[in-house]
Amino acid sequence: MADEKKLTSRSEDFSAWYNELVQRAELADYSPTRGSMVIRPWGYGIWELMQRALDDMFKETGHENAYFPLLIPMSFIEREKDHIEGFAPELAVVTQGGGKELEEPYAIRPTSETIIYSMYAKWVQSYRDLPVLMNQWANVMRWEMRTRLFLRTAEFLWQEGHTAHATADEAKEETLLILGIYRTFMEEWMGMPPLTGLKTESEKFAGAVSTYTLEALMQDNKALQAGTSHFLGQNFARQFDLKFQSEEGQEEYAWNTSWGVSTRLVGGLVMTHGDDDGLVLPPRLAPAQVVIVPILRGDDGPVLEKVDEVAARLKEAGVRVRIDARENLSPGAKYYEWERKGVPYRVEIGPRDLEKGSVALARRLTPEGAKRKEFVPEDQAIAEMPGRLEAFQRELGTAALARRDAATVRGVESLEELEEALDGGAGFVFTGWNGDPAVETMVQERTKATPRLIPGDEFRSSEAPTKCVSGEGSSVAEVAWARAY
Amino acid sequence: MADEKKLTSRSEDFSAWYNELVQRAELADYSPTRGSMVIRPWGYGIWELMQRALDDMFKETGHENAYFPLLIPMSFIEREKDHIEGFAPELAVVTQGGGKELEEPYAIRPTSETIIYSMYAKWVQSYRDLPVLMNQWANVMRWEMRTRLFLRTAEFLWQEGHTAHATADEAKEETLLILGIYRTFMEEWMGMPPLTGLKTESEKFAGAVSTYTLEALMQDNKALQAGTSHFLGQNFARQFDLKFQSEEGQEEYAWNTSWGVSTRLVGGLVMTHGDDDGLVLPPRLAPAQVVIVPILRGDDGPVLEKVDEVAARLKEAGVRVRIDARENLSPGAKYYEWERKGVPYRVEIGPRDLEKGSVALARRLTPEGAKRKEFVPEDQAIAEMPGRLEAFQRELGTAALARRDAATVRGVESLEELEEALDGGAGFVFTGWNGDPAVETMVQERTKATPRLIPGDEFRSSEAPTKCVSGEGSSVAEVAWARAY
Numbered sequence: 018m019a020d021e022k023k024l025t026s027r028s029e030d031f032s033a034w035y036n037e038l039v040q041r042a043e044l045a046d047y048s049p050t051r052g053s054m055v056i057r058p059w060g061y062g063i064w065e066l067m068q069r070a071l072d073d074m075f076k077e078t079g080h081e082n083a084y085f086p087l088l089i090p091m092s093f094i095e096r097e098k099d100h101i102e103g104f105a106p107e108l109a110v111v112t113q114g115g116g117k118e119l120e121e122p123y124a125i126r127p128t129s130e131t132i133i134y135s136m137y138a139k140w141v142q143s144y145r146d147l148p149v150l151m152n153q154w155a156n157v158m159r160w161e162m163r164t165r166l167f168l169r170t171a172e173f174l175w176q177e178g179h180t181a182h183a184t185a186d187e188a189k190e191e192t193l194l195i196l197g198i199y200r201t202f203m204e205e206w207m208g209m210p211p212l213t214g215l216k217t218e219s220e221k222f223a224g225a226v227s228t229y230t231l232e233a234l235m236q237d238n239k240a241l242q243a244g245t246s247h248f249l250g251q252n253f254a255r256q257f258d259l260k261f262q263s264e265e266g267q268e269e270y271a272w273n274t275s276w277g278v279s280t281r282l283v284g285g286l287v288m289t290h291g292d293d294d295g296l297v298l299p300p301r302l303a304p305a306q307v308v309i310v311p312i313l314r315g316d317d318g319p320v321l322e323k324v325d326e327v328a329a330r331l332k333e334a335g336v337r338v339r340i341d342a343r344e345n346l347s348p349g350a351k352y353y354e355w356e357r358k359g360v361p362y363r364v365e366i367g368p369r370d371l372e373k374g375s376v377a378l379a380r381r382l383t384p385e386g387a388k389r390k391e392f393v394p395e396d397q398a399i400a401e402m403p404g405r406l407e408a409f410q411r412e413l414g415t416a417a418l419a420r421r422d423a424a425t426v427r428g429v430e431s432l433e434e435l436e437e438a439l440d441g442g443a444g445f446v447f448t449g450w451n452g453d454p455a456v457e458t459m460v461q462e463r464t465k466a467t468p469r470l471i472p473g474d475e476f477r478s479s480e481a482p483t484k485c486v487s488g489e490g491s492s493v494a495e496v497a498w499a500r501a502y
Numbered sequence: 503m504a505d506e507k508k509l510t511s512r513s514e515d516f517s518a519w520y521n522e523l524v525q526r527a528e529l530a531d532y533s534p535t536r537g538s539m540v541i542r543p544w545g546y547g548i549w550e551l552m553q554r555a556l557d558d559m560f561k562e563t564g565h566e567n568a569y570f571p572l573l574i575p576m577s578f579i580e581r582e583k584d585h586i587e588g589f590a591p592e593l594a595v596v597t598q599g600g601g602k603e604l605e606e607p608y609a610i611r612p613t614s615e616t617i618i619y620s621m622y623a624k625w626v627q628s629y630r631d632l633p634v635l636m637n638q639w640a641n642v643m644r645w646e647m648r649t650r651l652f653l654r655t656a657e658f659l660w661q662e663g664h665t666a667h668a669t670a671d672e673a674k675e676e677t678l679l680i681l682g683i684y685r686t687f688m689e690e691w692m693g694m695p696p697l698t699g700l701k702t703e704s705e706k707f708a709g710a711v712s713t714y715t716l717e718a719l720m721q722d723n724k725a726l727q728a729g730t731s732h733f734l735g736q737n738f739a740r741q742f743d744l745k746f747q748s749e750e751g752q753e754e755y756a757w758n759t760s761w762g763v764s765t766r767l768v769g770g771l772v773m774t775h776g777d778d779d780g781l782v783l784p785p786r787l788a789p790a791q792v793v794i795v796p797i798l799r800g801d802d803g804p805v806l807e808k809v810d811e812v813a814a815r816l817k818e819a820g821v822r823v824r825i826d827a828r829e830n831l832s833p834g835a836k837y838y839e840w841e842r843k844g845v846p847y848r849v850e851i852g853p854r855d856l857e858k859g860s861v862a863l864a865r866r867l868t869p870e871g872a873k874r875k876e877f878v879p880e881d882q883a884i885a886e887m888p889g890r891l892e893a894f895q896r897e898l899g900t901a902a903l904a905r906r907d908a909a910t911v912r913g914v915e916s917l918e919e920l921e922e923a924l925d926g927g928a929g930f931v932f933t934g935w936n937g938d939p940a941v942e943t944m945v946q947e948r949t950k951a952t953p954r955l956i957p958g959d960e961f962r963s964s965e966a967p968t969k970c971v972s973g974e975g976s977s978v979a980e981v982a983w984a985r986a987y
Binding site: 046048049050053054055056057058061062064065081082083084085086087088089090093105106107108109110111112113114115116122123125132135136139140145151155156158160161162171172174343345346 | 531533534535538539540541542543546547549550566567568569570571572573574575578590591592593594595596597598599600601607608610617620621624625630636640641643645646647656657659828830
């Protein structure tokens with residue numbers, strides 16, 4: 018049944034809007050398993066398109082997929098000191114198998130560095146076996162108390178890349194290569210342009226030497242950590258004895274990287290482009306880019322025939338099309354549903370359109386002042402559709418970038434100013450920082466903002482800050498602060 | 503490093519041959535997690551091609567992918583009586599989460615009927631919401647004591663389809679539709695022609711009304727259950743209150759089906775086509791259909807250029823190509839490795855070939871009496887390759903079918919004859935059966951064979967058996983027996 022109640026508006030309650038949208042657009046639902054969600058076909062379809070795009074980029078750059086065990090012996094996770102400190106509070110533990118208590122319990126993987134590098138240690142003997150460039154698409158589990166659909170759930174789906182290299186430089190290059198792939202994906206597929214840069218020491222991955230991050234701004238001006246790429250140095254290689262014989266005959270530890278993005282990206286997509294009518298999908302990630310709704314009045318044969326024909330021609334042109342010929346549901350109810358689900362274009366075809374040789378086109382987002390519906394000759398509508406979808410895609414990215422820039426405040430020099438900017442609705446606020454973790458705590462306590470990243474070259478302010486935002490000492494690094502998911 | 507030791511031969515020890523091949527072709531490896539394996543990139547590449555082919559067929563027939571939680575509340579699994587009886591001994595149980603004992607433990611899904619139908623109950627109200635046709639690609643866990651790589655591991659990857667329908671007939675039709683898809687896939691992609699039919703009551707899925715199965719014959723004449731499609735009746739719908747209002751306004755329980763195939767298929771592929779040199783891949787499931795090995799002697803520039811050009815032209819023609827330009831490895835060692843990994847065709851290009859404008863083609867399987875290597879003009883080699891791969895694909899399927907038929911014995915009328923046939927190397931032995939489960943136990947104790955299936959129409963003997971193989975009573979159904987994995 019069509020659910021005709023309007024969503025809570027974003028301005029009224031962004032968080033309620035998000036939860037309602039995710040459920041009513043049938044992206045996901047709560048499950049009987051505490052903290053876990055069900056990803057419904059519409060949401061999963063978006064994730065499949067994300068997977069395909071990323072997987073293609075990983076493979077083009079020489080990575081291969083593999084699959085490692087879900088269960089990790091507890092002793093493995095405990096081996097890297099920072100790693101276990103970071104993950105211990107979030108583990109789900111299997112203590113029984115086949116009706117018996119296990120001698121050694123297993124953790125459901127919260128991430129797979131430990132088990133993967135233990136296998137690499139078995140496979141790698143010589144520099145000739147390097148680099149190892151693998152990725153896995155998998156579920157992981159981090160026990161969470163406060164969950165939000167897609168954004169924070171006990172179980173989520175992700176990809177985790179794990180590589181081993183002969184030199185530190187090569188590993189660092191890999192970390193940046195992946196950062197670039199993620200950025201391209203977020204900009205060009207998601208229309209969600211992120212800032213990129215380094216995490217501070219206190220925010221980096223448990224076990225990493227350094228963590229690169231991608232931080233995107235949502236419509237409520239909160240930041241979302243959208244992906245990370247870690248340079249692990251030799252931390253895990255030492256613990257798991259991942260050694261190789263170098264070209265010079267020396268025994269050396271390998272250098273590792275790991276990197277991941279998750280189904281959280283679906284939540285980011287919602288919060289970047291959704292409006293008060295529901296989801297708005299960038300065409301490249303829309304399971305259906307065009308939905309065709311036949312307007313049926315009496316003699317339906319010719320209309321349905323035309324609908325099939327137009328659908329076939331659009332498919333031919335490379336467009337993902339869905340026909341909604343459900344009976345017992347009014348066209349209006351269908352329009353409402355597909356708008357809520359974010360399909361970029363709707364095509365309506367009825368008996369009158371047949372007579373005129375035209376179709377009605379409705380765009381999910383209407384530029385201000387433009388007509389909601391256009392009547393376009395059939396051939397023209399089909400010929401123009403790929404270009405219209407590209408324009409739609411570009412528009413979303415441009416709007417998101419403009420929102421991010423409009424919400425960015427630079428050159429802030431004191432805690433008062435920082436707080437004022439955030440309370441005034443700023444997204445990212447750039448300040449100087451003296452490198453002291455105590456300042457991070459102080460800022461967070463006062464403003465609820467955290468250091469999202471130390472911006473990379475491209476995102477740094479043209480004038481480097483000289484003072485720390487705390488008022489104490491001079492700045493050693495610029496930081497972009499934001500309240501975050 | 504190339505591992506030059508020959509595999510144990512199939513005739514000497516089929517089981518040792520299989521284990522060695524799987525590891526040395528780098529399909530999979532043992533892991534530190536008891537009973538779980540690592541699927542390495544070459545094995546995972548095969549699985550990805552299997553997934554793509556099946557997923558396309560599921561989608562063409564109206565199914566959509568979704569994702570349900572890994573963890574299932576124990577109380578859910580216990581609700582369907584036969585289901586819990588079947589799965590209780592194999593469960594892995596999570597008793598701790600986030601550092602605390604859980605009030606209700608969770609089972610890692612051994613299969614997802616229970617949690618999925620509990621969600622369908624939430625989503626389905628009316629006959630208009632039916633059918634629900636969903637599939638998920640996921641990992642599952644069944645605690646196993648005796649494991650074999652791909653064939654029987656605690657964790658494995660699979661797809662599980664779950665559907666809900668308004669009528670029993672529609673659900674039964676779905677069960678058969680999927681059986682047909684699986685069969686087409688096994689025949690046309692895997693070259694592994696299965697028998698299809700019904701499981702006996704004692705062999706059916708725990709919780710099903712009836713189970714259709716696909717049983718393939720391996721080269722050691724043991725059967726492999728390669729896939730199943732279950733008609734679940736209203737068993738789960740009743741337990742999970744999956745009801746709908748019918749067109750006539752009545753409240754009714756929905757009718758369910760479930761169906762799955764797993765990474766076990768990779769093991770089936772190995773045991774169907776592998777030979778004493780290693781794996782032999784049907785081209786449709788080969789991560790690389792052609793490997794190009796440059797023969798380098800001194801001035802390598804022109805040879806490597808030609809290799810790139812030929813690779814590009816083959817890709818253009820729709821062929822999956824890999825170039826093996828590794829240094830420090832002799833051509834011979836490369837040939838050996840790619841033969842072991844089962845790549846259908848090898849192309850060698852050296853300075854002499856350049857002069858002649860030809861390439862050397864080596865086929866993974868050489869018809870008896872034919873030459874191991876052919877020298878073919880470059881243009882011709884490229885033009886012919888798609889056709890050559892198709893022929894290779896067909897040959898494998900034809901050979902497997904011939905082996906199955908040659909190993910099938912029909913019209914057997916007594917236990918003695920059955921035992922004799924099996925000991926004489928028969929694969930499937932067809933007999934009459936009086937329908938009594940005691941006969942199944944008796945046959946198994948005496949011969950180690952189990953009833954693989956009650957053959958479908960096409961596989962039944964032209965003359966229906968009249969007597970039960972036990973000598974007691976008349977036959978109510980023909981049964982195909984085999985020793986099985």
